[in-house]
Amino acid sequence: MDLKKFRAQPILGIVRGIKHDRVEPLIEAVVESGLQTLEITMNTADAPALIRKAKKAAQKRLVLGAGTVLSMQDLQAALDAGATFIVMPVLIKEVVAYCVKNAIPVFPGALTPQEIYAAWKEGATMVKVFPAKFFGPEYLREIKAPLEKIELLACSGVTPQNMREYFSCGASAISFGASVFKKEWLEQGDFNKISLSIKAFLEQLP
Numbered sequence: 001m002d003l004k005k006f007r008a009q010p011i012l013g014i015v016r017g018i019k020h021d022r023v024e025p026l027i028e029a030v031v032e033s034g035l036q037t038l039e040i041t042m043n044t045a046d047a048p049a050l051i052r053k054a055k056k057a058a059q060k061r062l063v064l065g066a067g068t069v070l071s072m073q074d075l076q077a078a079l080d081a082g083a084t085f086i087v088m089p090v091l092i093k094e095v096v097a098y099c100v101k102n103a104i105p106v107f108p109g110a111l112t113p114q115e116i117y118a119a120w121k122e123g124a125t126m127v128k129v130f131p132a133k134f135f136g137p138e139y140l141r142e143i144k145a146p147l148e149k150i151e152l153l154a155c156s157g158v159t160p161q162n163m164r165e166y167f168s169c170g171a172s173a174i175s176f177g178a179s180v181f182k183k184e185w186l187e188q189g190d191f192n193k194i195s196l197s198i199k200a201f202l203e204q205l206p
Contacts, residue, residue: 003125005063010174018050023053027058035198038063039085040054051082066086069092072098075099086106089130110129128155132155136162143170153174154174154175158174158175167206
C-alpha cells in the first residue's frame, strides 16, 4: 500500500462473505467505479484464496488488503496471499508489532479514547474507529481535540450523505462495507449497483 496514494483517495471498501465466482466481476466493477483500495475479510470462507484471486483479477489496478485479522495465523495467511495492508476490529499487539517492524500499513480498531490512544501508541498507521455509527462524526471531533496527532479511519455507518462531515470532524479516512457490497447484490450479480454506490462516495470526496 502506497500511503500517499491512499491519503489522496482515503476511502476503503470492505468485502465480506463473497463467493469465488463473484470475485472477478466484482473486481471489474470496483475498478470501473474508480475506487483504489479494497480489503477482503479473513472471516470470509477461503479468504486467502479469494485474496489471491482478487489480486490476479485486479492486475495492480487495485490495492488489496486483508480485514478482520484476529491472530498471527490470520496475518501470515493474509500476507502469504498477497495482502499489502492489514485491518482489524480490535487491537492485537503482536499483529501490529509485526506490521510496524515490516513496514506493512496496519489499521487496528478501537472506540474509546483509551483504546484509540493505545492502538496509536503501538504504531497504528491509522486507528479504525469502530463502530463509528453509534457515536457519529462529532465523536471524532471530540477525540481529535486532545489527541490531534492521531489519524482516524471511520468505519460503520458512513454514507455519501455524512461522509464530508466525518472528514470535517477529523477523520483521515473512511470505509464502507455491507451498505455497498450487499449480500443480495453479490448473489444476484448486480455489480452495476455496487459500482454506482461506490461512485456516490467518490463524488463526495472533499
